[in-house]
Amino acid sequence: KAGVTQTPRYLIKTRGQQVTLSCSPISGHRSVSWYQQTPGQGLQFLFEYFSETQRNKGNFPGRFSGRQFSNSRSEMNVSTLELGDSALYLCASSPARTREGETQYFGPGTRLLVL
């Protein structure tokens, strides 16, 4: 079974631009979560989508948004990019069949550099 895929893998943008990152979960997985990884802040939860609905949201400004499609694929968008948005953005999926300790499986990430 193919793993979580993320596109693009690398991205360079300038301040003020916007960016859209894509995530395709493992086949059959219904929950997709996004995390931001930076050297200073570590791994931080951005949001989670399940059945096209945002189920939880981390403590990030409104410039960060996401959505999930009917095939469970997800996108996240960052508008008005700031230098501090430079990070590795990780997507994770889980089956979400039950709430009993489902394992999240992570994609390789998209490395975003904001200049």
Place this chain on the structure above:
Amino acid sequence: AQSVAQPEDQVNVAEGNPLTVKCTYSVSGNPYLFWYVQYPNRGLQFLLKYITGDNLVKGSYGFEAEFNKSQTSFHLKKPSALVSDSALYFCAVRDPGDNTDKLIFGTGTRLQVFP
């Protein structure tokens, strides 16, 4: 509030020696606990998890972890380290009362195994 602490930024061990990477947590109720490993320029790979049951959990690549409720710890262990185990290790917790997949991560511990 839920939290995870990894008190050591780096752990150094000689190949063939046992290794321990420490993790303590703070969460109300019985937590779900996870260990992930990250190799350079890669996403997170799932190693093992504790949901309920036996306090000693065995995972991938010969790793195991022991859940200790009284000490609120979930240390990762391996009897004999390999140079290829050198990577960044993350402990994570999920509150089972929180009806999402959201993970709270520790700051990570860099494991360096010397030949």
